[in-house]
Amino acid sequence: MIYLLFIALPVIGLVMMYNRGNPWFAFGLTMPYASEANFERVDSLKSWHEMLANLGYFVIGLHAAAALAHHYFWKDNTLLRMMPRKRS
Template identity: 45%
Template sequence: MVVRFAKSQIVLHWLTLLMVILTYAAMLLKDSVPDDNIALVKDLHFNFGISVFVLMFIRLGLRHSNPSPPITPPLAQWQALGSKVFHWLLYLLFLSLPVLGFLTLAYGGKTWMLLGWQVPQWITPDPVMRSWLRTIHETLANTGYFIIGAHVLAALYHHYFRRDDTLRRMMPGK
């Protein structure tokens, strides 16, 4: 019986976390850098966000082909349901945030870089739509702190209080 996630899933989980941290850090630091570097920091934020989007799609594919190993001892039904809901919220969050950010930039009418390439303007700029999309993007990003925090707290609760293998199933190593 499989007791851990596949190595590819473990690597992608922690790589996604790194990209999420870098994405959030870039936006949090944009007001702390010299004006000459603000565009670079925004481009980094965007590119890190796109990498999260790509990683999440890959992770969804792996999740489909590699079922989650069972938790030992098994969870109560309400905990199993809560786990599924929060995992799908994480997937939805990190798939929708990059799309909203991408559309915000597109409707903003400004030039921007994707992996070193200038993205052409393909949508007629619309300041009202840009503002609306940006508000949704920022609100969801702020909600992300709660969802990520709940995910981390649940993993720590399972490891230190419940003493099951929830966290160990996703830890790197043997």
């Protein structure tokens, strides 16, 4: 699910910038834009973008909390297996 958010959020952002109807730049290039602005679509995309971003924050926080729960409450080696090994 996190990987889907990594793809969906930038795509929604690009479509939102396109529909604003103003020239915009990315990586030093002028990006394409709509000849007529569609602010209703921009508002809809902005609400989706914001909702998915908040969902992403929640999922990442839940993932971190689950890793800590495995380490401190269940005392299994789940978190230790994710950490890089110490070289001695």
